[in-house]
Amino acid sequence: MYDVLVIGAGSAGYVAASVLARQKLNVAVVEKGKFGGTCVNSGCVPSIFLFDSSFMLSRWQEIGDYKGLDVKVDFSNSTFSKRDDVVSYLSSAGRSLIENAGGHVYKGSGRIIDKGVAETDEGEKICFKKLIVASGSVPKTPPGVMSEDEAVNLEYVPKDMIVVGGGYAGVEIAQIFSRLGSSVTLITRSRIMKGFSEKAREYLLQSLEFDGVQVKEFHEVKRMSEREVYTENGTFKGEVVVSATGRTPLIPDGLKSYSINVKENGIIVRPTMMTDDPSVFAIGDVVDKPNKTAHSAMHEAIVASYNLIGRKLEVKYNCIPQVVYTDPQIGVVGSASHAVKFAEFPFNAVTRATIAGMRDGEVRIGFNEKGETVFGEVIGKNAEELINIITLAVRHKITAFELATTVFVHPSLSEGISNAAKTMFDLDIDRFK
Numbered sequence: 001m002y003d004v005l006v007i008g009a010g011s012a013g014y015v016a017a018s019v020l021a022r023q024k025l026n027v028a029v030v031e032k033g034k035f036g037g038t039c040v041n042s043g044c045v046p047s048i049f050l051f052d053s054s055f056m057l058s059r060w061q062e063i064g065d066y067k068g069l070d071v072k073v074d075f076s077n078s079t080f081s082k083r084d085d086v087v088s089y090l091s092s093a094g095r096s097l098i099e100n101a102g103g104h105v106y107k108g109s110g111r112i113i114d115k116g117v118a119e120t121d122e123g124e125k126i127c128f129k130k131l132i133v134a135s136g137s138v139p140k141t142p143p144g145v146m147s148e149d150e151a152v153n154l155e156y157v158p159k160d161m162i163v164v165g166g167g168y169a170g171v172e173i174a175q176i177f178s179r180l181g182s183s184v185t186l187i188t189r190s191r192i193m194k195g196f197s198e199k200a201r202e203y204l205l206q207s208l209e210f211d212g213v214q215v216k217e218f219h220e221v222k223r224m225s226e227r228e229v230y231t232e233n234g235t236f237k238g239e240v241v242v243s244a245t246g247r248t249p250l251i252p253d254g255l256k257s258y259s260i261n262v263k264e265n266g267i268i269v270r271p272t273m274m275t276d277d278p279s280v281f282a283i284g285d286v287v288d289k290p291n292k293t294a295h296s297a298m299h300e301a302i303v304a305s306y307n308l309i310g311r312k313l314e315v316k317y318n319c320i321p322q323v324v325y326t327d328p329q330i331g332v333v334g335s336a337s338h339a340v341k342f343a344e345f346p347f348n349a350v351t352r353a354t355i356a357g358m359r360d361g362e363v364r365i366g367f368n369e370k371g372e373t374v375f376g377e378v379i380g381k382n383a384e385e386l387i388n389i390i391t392l393a394v395r396h397k398i399t400a401f402e403l404a405t406t407v408f409v410h411p412s413l414s415e416g417i418s419n420a421a422k423t424m425f426d427l428d429i430d431r432f433k
């Protein structure tokens with residue numbers, strides 16, 4: 001009898017399993033696909049590997065011109081095999097993490113056959129006291145059309161590509177393949193990056209247009225096939241059609257043995273990640289929640305594990321950042337609607353950004369009536385790192401004055417953050433450079 005069964009060894013599952021096994025619980029994990037799940041095998045890792053490659057192609061050229069270097073970088077198909085090496089290294093690391101911690105791994109698809117009993121499709125029975133559902137999500141892709149997960153694993157650069165979906169996955173894929181050499185059309189039923197600020201969208205639209213991506217906003221797609229997309233405004237044809245139109249939670253069979261609440265967007269949980277049944281927790285993309293990212297999945301795994309062993313911890317989604325890996329990157333944390341005052345600082349007034357030739361973009365921070373940080377947005381290169389500083393400020397309610405009087409290294413891009421706070425007190429000397 002296992003103390004805990006974890007269904008799924010993606011970002012959520014492998015973290016929960018290894019944390020609990022290190023606490024000396026008897027843990028079983030069942031995984032039907034590749035260890036590391038979507039993030040490692042068909043999401044963040046392959047996509048950001050290709051993002052880096054495509055980014056470097058243009059960045060080296062740009063920096064060469066800016067710094068007077070004679071730089072020539074060519075794309076080579078070996079980037080795809082290098083990506084695959086990184087993916088398989090990280091996938092096997094995910095499995096080792098569980099096993100080295102003492103967890104037991106079952107290969108195959110797990111289904112619940114009764115309360116406390118699961119079975120794999122290989123016919124192995126697993127008895128357990130508590131259950132963690134970490135089975136993730138799958139793309140909503142029409143038959144015959146390439147999904148976002150498949151696109152980031154392409155082994156070649158298509159001559160032309162039609163991407164449907166203006167969310168982060170669609171926008172990232174469109175820009176990556178455009179920079180690698182495809183002629184890309186991006187089709188979306190409303191605006192790209194709905195829910196992001198107008199500023200962020202403007203920067204991104206400009207950059208996509210500069211890269212040659214044909215952006216077709218407000219195009220309602222009626223039907224798509226392997227090579228064609230039919231919209232109310234006309235038909236678009238390409239060597240490859242990629243659907244990046246959202247994902248559906250993957251609910252393991254037999255879960256109705258437990259009285260838990262499942263909605264279209266996933267399993268309903270409390271902030272402790274416990275479901276309506278105290279012996280069942282759910283974490284990651286399978287949960288109905290605002291932030292479906294790998295880092296939120298990994299955090300939820302820690303929260304669920306803590307609560308499962310009797311400690312107390314809750315997830316606060318307003319403290320979980322989100323980053324879009326485009327050029328410029330867009331990082332966001334917190335809620336702009338909780339802010340009464342905003343401080344902004346453009347990168348073209350940050351010394352390090354000028355030295356590095358990274359002058360496009362800006363920092364925007366929101367404070368509540370007590371002056372506490374409640375929101376942050378960074379648009380520009382390295383937003384993936386800078387947003388973490390604002391996340392810390394949001395999490396610990398750091399005030400504008402505290403941010404403004406914390407000493408950041410000069411010259412560094414992070415000065416964009418302290419300088420933004422300094423504008424609240426007229427202390428931002430950099431603005432006048």
Ligand SMILES: Cc1cc2nc3c(=O)[nH]c(=O)nc-3n(C[C@H](O)[C@H](O)[C@H](O)COP(=O)(O)OP(=O)(O)OC[C@H]3O[C@@H](n4cnc5c(N)ncnc54)[C@H](O)[C@@H]3O)c2cc1C
Pocket residue numbers: 007008009010011012013030031032033034035036037038039040042043044045047048108109110111134135136137148149152169250252253283284285286292293294295296297325
């Ligand atoms: C193209 C793309 C880019 C992305 N980029 C980023 C990014 O940059 N940053 C970020 O934070 N997030 C990113 N994401 C999102 C991120 O990948 C997911 O949020 C994350 O992987 C969710 O983790 P999870 O563990 O909940 O689910 P998954 O990683 O999907 O893992 C679920 C696992 O459960 C297994 N499973 C399912 N059902 C069963 C069953 N019945 N029995 C046994 N095993 C089962 C599956 O095989 C899978 O391995 C991206 C996603 C995509 C598609």
